[in-house]
Amino acid sequence: MDALYNTHVKLLAFDFLKLTPSPTDPSSFFRRGKRLSRAETVGIVVTRDLKPGKFVKFTIDDGSGCISCVLWLNQLNSSYFSRRNPSDVRLIAQAATDFASDLQLGVLARVRGRITDYRGALQISVSDVVVERDPNMQILHWLDCMRSLVMLLARILDSDCSASCARICGVER
Amino acid sequence: MATSAVRFGALVTLEELVPSSPQFTQGASLRVTGKLQEYDIETAIASIVEGNASLKIDTQHLKVNLRIGSLYQFIGELLIDPSNQAILRARVGRNVDGMDLNLYHQSLQLLRDFQAEQMNSTTS
Numbered sequence: 001m002d003a004l005y006n007t008h009v010k011l012l013a014f015d016f017l018k019l020t021p022s023p024t025d026p027s028s029f030f031r032r033g034k035r036l037s038r039a040e041t042v043g044i045v046v047t048r049d050l051k052p053g054k055f056v057k058f059t060i061d062d063g064s065g066c067i068s069c070v071l072w073l074n075q076l077n078s079s080y081f082s083r084r085n086p087s088d089v090r091l092i093a094q095a096a097t098d099f100a101s102d103l104q105l106g107v108l109a110r111v112r113g114r115i116t117d118y119r120g121a122l123q124i125s126v127s128d129v130v131v132e133r134d135p136n137m138q139i140l141h142w143l144d145c146m147r148s149l150v151m152l153l154a155r156i157l158d159s160d161c162s163a164s165c166a167r168i169c170g171v172e173r
Numbered sequence: 174m175a176t177s178a179v180r181f182g183a184l185v186t187l188e189e190l191v192p193s194s195p196q197f198t199q200g201a202s203l204r205v206t207g208k209l210q211e212y213d214i215e216t217a218i219a220s221i222v223e224g225n226a227s228l229k230i231d232t233q234h235l236k237v238n239l240r241i242g243s244l245y246q247f248i249g250e251l252l253i254d255p256s257n258q259a260i261l262r263a264r265v266g267r268n269v270d271g272m273d274l275n276l277y278h279q280s281l282q283l284l285r286d287f288q289a290e291q292m293n294s295t296t297s
Contacts, residue, residue: 139273143280
């Protein structure tokens with residue numbers, strides 16, 4: 001059962017970059033045998049490239065690696081969105097514009113979205129952004145990611161790794 | 174600059190940044206945390222401290238408000254001069270007043286142990 005498929009799984013960049021694309025489904029990625037489609041990262045915005053009306057590409061550095069992200073800003077001109085209710089599209093476009101203005105260099109941001117593969121490089125196609133004012137949120141994200149991976153490992157056949165990771169994290173199995 | 178070209182800042186404490194450590198390498202991308210002790214407005218060189226260690230930070234490319242006594246975190250590249258003096262040329266910086274430093278240090282070590290365990294399990 002793909003319990004994680006529609007959740008934004010908290011991933012360290014170190015882990016995110018090891019995801020393997022599904023050979024049959026472009027929206028699915030595998031991590032230790034579990035199928036995922038969405039991810040959440042928390043880290044510092046270290047690059048930002050804004051193309052108004054099109055997209056903002058940025059990079060999140062979470063201390064274990066860098067994750068490339070893209071936030072689309074072209075909803076008002078997109079043929080994909082032309083089929084939807086115009087007032088809904090305006091709301092989506094405004095939310096995306098607001099997120100883009102929050103994403104300044106040096107801020108700590110929590111970013112969620114779909115995992116995508118762009119020309120062989122993994123990235124997040126962003127659905128929402130929260131700027132974290134509390135600097136401890138970066139630490140909490142590390143701990144959340146480690147804890148969720150230990151729980152995942154406890155369910156699969158890598159018992160030596162899951163036992164030692166559980167011991168490191170002090171998690172009961 | 175292509176987003177894929179940027180290297181992540183490896184987490185390191187100032188006390189670990191000694192010439193004998195592996196992170197003390199020319200051009201190493203690091204993330205450091207410390208309290209702002211000094212700041213020279215003309216040169217834009219700041220000095221941060223953590224425990225008994227200190228590090229100079231070149232902040233000329235940053236747009237962050239610097240206040241003496243506040244905690245800051247910087248990501249950038251380490252530049253080492255011929256006399257083995259290091260300075261971090263920061264790309265980004267942020268105020269981290271309110272960060273629980275005990276928790277930070279414990280979690281940093283936990284993260285390192287965790288990543289090492291992951292690497293061992295994939296190579297064995």
